[in-house]
Amino acid sequence: MANRVRRTPDEAKRLILEAAGRLLAAGGPAAVQVRAVAAEVGVSDAAVNHHFGTREQLLSALLRFGGTKLKSQLHAVLGALTKGPADPAELVRLLAALYADGYAELALALHQSGWRDTGSGMLDEIVDRLHAQAQADCAATGRTPPTREAIQLTVAALHQAVATEPLFGGEFRRSVGLDAAARDRMLDWWTETLRATVAGVSPR
Structure with a gap:
């Protein structure tokens, strides 16, 4: 035995x-x-x-487990970039990879069953890092730095987009005449959008 x-x-x-x-x-x-x-x-x-x-409690714990794993990965990325700027492309990549692994479907299934996530702040650390980076960069270039809320709104919109990508991304792209090959270009667009927000506004 x-x-x-x-x-x-x-x-x-x-x-x-x-x-x-x-x-x-x-x-x-x-x-x-x-x-x-x-x-x-x-x-x-x-x-x-x-x-x-129960199975429902297991699924709920699995969703939180995915969020914790993502937060740990982001923390490691930020820790490795102590001497340089945070790269928005890495944030986009990590978020997209998480939801592509089934977490988008899991979040939707739990939401439809009545479950609600009461947690918050999963991406606070990345928002703080990008805001500090924007303040420093704009002070050096003479641009007007974005508010912390502007970065929060941009990151929240990015998070929403990549979270729903596995579920509805193809339909949204087809609604404007884009094909499936545009998925990667859309992720690139989000990277550039986040970079533009962090870069601030040029003086008139």
């Missing part, structure tokens, strides 16, 4: 969420079933339910 692997509750939860994330990326929210997650980890269905209660 194989020895039972003993894990701490936090380690077990992490392994379950990582397995759920792989299933989500491969097959969307419908693939994240308790039995499938349990099989992926090598535990019983009861073990998954013990840590998360």
Whole structure:
């Protein structure tokens, strides 16, 4: 008989969420079933339910897990750029990659079931960094720096766009005569839009 692997509750939860994330990326929210997650980890269905209660609670935890992972990645990117400016292209890339891995469908499914996210501030750190960068750059170039709210609004609009991209991006592009190949150009456009906001307004 194989020895039972003993894990701490936090380690077990992490392994379950990582397995759920792989299933989500491969097959969307419908693939994240308790039995499938349990099989992926090598535990019983009861073990998954013990840590998360219900499938709906597991999905909710998975969405928060994705947000935490994104925030950690952004923090690492900012930490690596202590001697240089933050690159909006990296923010766009990280956000787009997260939602392309099934988190857009998961967020929509949870929202439709009545779940509401009460958290906030996932992108506060990037807003603060871009605002500080804008203040410094504009002081050096004589431009009028953007307000923090202007950067907040731009980042929020960017976040909304990339979050809905896997769900509705193709339909929105077709509505103005763009084809599927325009997806990457749209991400490039968001990068340039964010850069333009940070650059401020030229003096008249």
